[in-house]
Amino acid sequence: MPADSRTPEVTPTPFVPLHERHERSFENNRFVYPVLSRRSGGISIGVNLNPDKVCNFDCIYCQVDRTRQSETTFVEMPALLVELDEMLGLAASGKIFATEKFRDVPPALQRLNDIAFSGDGEPTTYRNFDEIIAACAELKQRHGLADVKMVLITNASMFHRPHVERGLAILDQNQGEIWAKLEAGSDEYYHLVERTPIPFRQILDNITAAARVRRIVIQALFMRIEGQSPTDAELEAFCDRLTEIAAAGGKIKLVQIYTIARRPAESFVTPLDDAEIDSLVDRVRRRTGLPAAGFYGHLA
Ligand code: SF4
Numbered sequence: 001m002p003a004d005s006r007t008p009e010v011t012p013t014p015f016v017p018l019h020e021r022h023e024r025s026f027e028n029n030r031f032v033y034p035v036l037s038r039r040s041g042g043i044s045i046g047v048n049l050n051p052d053k054v055c056n057f058d059c060i061y062c063q064v065d066r067t068r069q070s071e072t073t074f075v076e077m078p079a080l081l082v083e084l085d086e087m088l089g090l091a092a093s094g095k096i097f098a099t100e101k102f103r104d105v106p107p108a109l110q111r112l113n114d115i116a117f118s119g120d121g122e123p124t125t126y127r128n129f130d131e132i133i134a135a136c137a138e139l140k141q142r143h144g145l146a147d148v149k150m151v152l153i154t155n156a157s158m159f160h161r162p163h164v165e166r167g168l169a170i171l172d173q174n175q176g177e178i179w180a181k182l183e184a185g186s187d188e189y190y191h192l193v194e195r196t197p198i199p200f201r202q203i204l205d206n207i208t209a210a211a212r213v214r215r216i217v218i219q220a221l222f223m224r225i226e227g228q229s230p231t232d233a234e235l236e237a238f239c240d241r242l243t244e245i246a247a248a249g250g251k252i253k254l255v256q257i258y259t260i261a262r263r264p265a266e267s268f269v270t271p272l273d274d275a276e277i278d279s280l281v282d283r284v285r286r287r288t289g290l291p292a293a294g295f296y297g298h299l300a
Contacts, residue, residue, distance in 0.1 A: 026101060030072045032083035034096065036105055039295065042113035043096065043105075044151075045087050047136065049075055049129070050121025057122065057155050058195040061223050061264040064120045075126055081135055084115075088143040114177075115140065118153035125158060130166035137174040149175045153219070156180040157198050159206035172214055179256070180207050183220040185237020189230070204241060211250030218242065218255045222280060224270045235280060239287035246288065254291050255284050261297035271297045 026034070030051060037044040051072040053064055090096040091112040097105055115136060117123040126132065133150070140148055150171055158164045168178065182203070184190035190200040210216055220238070222230050230238075246252060257280050260271040272280075274296045281294040 026099070029083045029087075031075065031080040032087050034087060034091070034102070036102065036109065037113060038109065040113040042109055042111040043091060043102070044113055045084070045091065045115045046119065047080070047084065047115060047117050047123075047132075048119030049117060049123040049126040049132065050119045051075065053120040054125075055121035056125055056157055056196060056198065058265075060193055060195065060225070060266045061221060061260055061269045063260075063262040063264060066265070070120070075128075075132070077128065077132060077135070080132070081139065084136060085139055085143075088112075088139055088145060092143045092145055112145065112148055114149040114151045116151040116153060118151075122155050122157060123152065124154055124161070124164045124167070127163065130163045130170060133167040133170045133174075137170060140174065147175060149177055151177045151179060153179045154181065155194070156182070156203050156206045156210070157196070159210050160202070168210065168213075176214075178210060178214070178216040179219050180210065180216055181220075182207060182218050182241065183222060183238075185234050185239070185241050189234050189237075192225070204245070208245045208248045208250045211245060211252060212248070215251040215253040217253050220255060220257050221259060222257065222272055222276075223260050223264075224272060226268045227270070229272060229276060235283060236287070239284060242284065242288045242290060246290065252290050254293060255288075256293055256295065257281050257284065258295035259297040 031048050033046045033048065035044050035046060036042075051070050052074060053066050053070055055062070055064070087096075090099075094110070096102050097110050117133075123129065137150065140146065140150070152168075152171060159168065168176070170176070171178070184193060184200065187200045190203070207216070207218075222235075242252065242255065257277055259277060260269060277294040277296055281292045284290060284292040
């Protein structure tokens with residue numbers, strides 16, 4: 001795609017300077033949403049590539065609210081880039097911290113940490129994934145934010161597709177980080193949790209191939225199902241899969257262990273308690289030798 005066609009089509013609002021209309025733009029945004037991430041120590045600008053809320057997984061714990069239909073059903077790239085351009089301008093200038101939503105953010109957290117591609121489904125299913133990643137990277141550069149990370153939060157199901165491989169390569173050149181979901185050890189448990197026809201072997205192969213090229217982060221959500229925590233055998237198998245990825249040359253920067261923190265898709269799913277998270281983090285470190293970090297979850 002030629003560079004010019006990626007330039008956002010900015011539609012100026014006459015007589016109303018940007019800094020006076022950003023509150024309204026937060027509310028009206030359809031694709032770009034800023035959040036305070038205490039975990040990462042700053043603001044994360046989310047980019048939603050699945051406004052239709054369609055996903056190729058149907059995880060039992062999914063926290064996307066699909067009871068309400070979205071008005072926007074497909075990505076409008078020019079509109080998305082206008083929203084991102086505006087948001088990056090607010091973040092780069094620090095004006096975002098004068099808005100009602102962020103004015104109480106403590107000084108230590110008043111920084112932009114990343115642009116995160118996540119949203120309401122699997123971002124790599126977007127057919128122009130490589131083009132949108134390139135356009136967002138260009139905007140980041142233009143705002144003088146070269147050091148800001150671009151984080152792809154993904155279920156790894158599409159890494160073998162050429163448009164995704166190209167997108168990952170662009171991320172590599174622009175402070176990209178891949179956070180890939182892996183939260184099962186056995187085929188049976190994978191299908192129980194993720195409810196997808198995509199084979200577990202495909203996910204494992206994709207993660208291994210991607211991790212051979214760059215260091216990746218693994219995101220693993222574990223939970224109670226019908227009151228039952230994952231079995232010892234399942235957690236051991238999970239550690240075995242991590243070990244196999246590493247043995248095949250995959251570079252894993254960190255294994256993040258977390259649990260449910262918001263209302264899940266299925267009512268029979270509940271969070272692990274803090275001690276279980278701690279124990280699983282210990283197990284991963286001990287069994288695989290990989291760095292691991294735990295994050296607690298409590299349903300509101
Ligand atoms: S992959 Fe993510 S968005 Fe898709 S169903 Fe699972 S948790 Fe939800």
